[in-house]
Amino acid sequence: MSAYLPPRRLILLVDDDPLLLDYLKTVLDHSGYETMTAESAAEALQRVAEREADIALALLDISMPGMSGLDLARRLKEHTSVAFMFLSSVDDAETARQAASHGAVGFVVKPVDAARLLPAFESALARADEIRRLRRTEANLNAALAAGRETSLAVGLLMARYQTDRNTAFEVLRDHARSSRRKVNEVAEQLVAAEELLNSLHGAFAGRLKAK
Numbered sequence: 013m014s015a016y017l018p019p020r021r022l023i024l025l026v027d028d029d030p031l032l033l034d035y036l037k038t039v040l041d042h043s044g045y046e047t048m049t050a051e052s053a054a055e056a057l058q059r060v061a062e063r064e065a066d067i068a069l070a071l072l073d074i075s076m077p078g079m080s081g082l083d084l085a086r087r088l089k090e091h092t093s094v095a096f097m098f099l100s101s102v103d104d105a106e107t108a109r110q111a112a113s114h115g116a117v118g119f120v121v122k123p124v125d126a127a128r129l130l131p132a133f134e135s136a137l138a139r140a141d142e143i144r145r146l147r148r149t150e151a152n153l154n155a156a157l158a159a160g161r162e163t164s165l166a167v168g169l170l171m172a173r174y175q176t177d178r179n180t181a182f183e184v185l186r187d188h189a190r191s192s193r194r195k196v197n198e199v200a201e202q203l204v205a206a207e208e209l210l211n212s213l214h215g216a217f218a219g220r221l222k223a224k
Contacts (some may be wrong), residue, residue, distance in 0.1 A: 021137070022066045026056040027073040027099065027115040032124070036071065039126045039132070043144040060092055060159035069117070069137050072106070073104075085114045093147075095140030099124070106205035114196065117143065137139070149179050152186070169207055 023045050025036050030051060035187045037047045046191060050056035060067065070088065073079040079087075082096060088094045097118030111119045118136025120129060163185070170181035189199040212214070 015147065019043060021068040022046045022048065022063065024048055024050065024059055024067050024094070026050045026053065026076075026081065028052060028076045030057060030071075032122075036124065036129075039129060043130060052076060052213055053081070053084040056084060057087065060088065063125040064092055064094060069092050069133075069140050070094050071120075071133070072096050072098055074098050074100045074102075074111070078150075082114055088114045095136075095143060097136040098131060102133060146179065149183060152182070160198040160200065161198045162204050163197055166203040169203060 015153060020157070023040055025033055025040075026049075027033050028051050033049045033051065037197050040170075041059055048059055050059050056070070056072070060070075072084055074081040076084075085096050085098070088096055096115075097120065098114075098116050099120050099122065100107050100124040100190050102110070108119055116137040118132055120132050158174055163182075164186055166182045167178060170176065171178060174181070185199060185203075186196050189196045192199070
């Protein structure tokens, strides 16, 4: 029986230089990725419309005729879920600042060689994956809070007790529910009930101490 091979991550390469596109495609294909190319921002938007859910990362040239890479990035950020990094022939603080302000997860300077491209690319891909994970957590959290008062209360209790943020509190609650094969709301109800019991016992102890 053949070993299971995970699907290759799909990368969208966007540059108006066909020779550079071919080089980038060759490097990434040989590194185990699936690639598709576009020689303009308009063509890139068409590729995204066709396969948005499959695209792990887009590599965008900043300077292209017509719609620039920065303008394309703005469209991707506002209307899609595709993460992107920039490719630029200029290496200065202002260009890096623009890339960061547009939400890029990485930045590579031309001329490109495999030794510099792959580490920067893999770092950007990891950052894109982390952003997607956080977005899924936020979406799951919002759905859970909308579904039950107890979940909202339980998340608040965990935040207060452990001095943590909302997403972390929800992830801990969710992971505990999964490990015990229970629903999040069931665990939340138990946590809230335990807290209410402790508060009640605290009040009872305080009354006895006061009576003495």
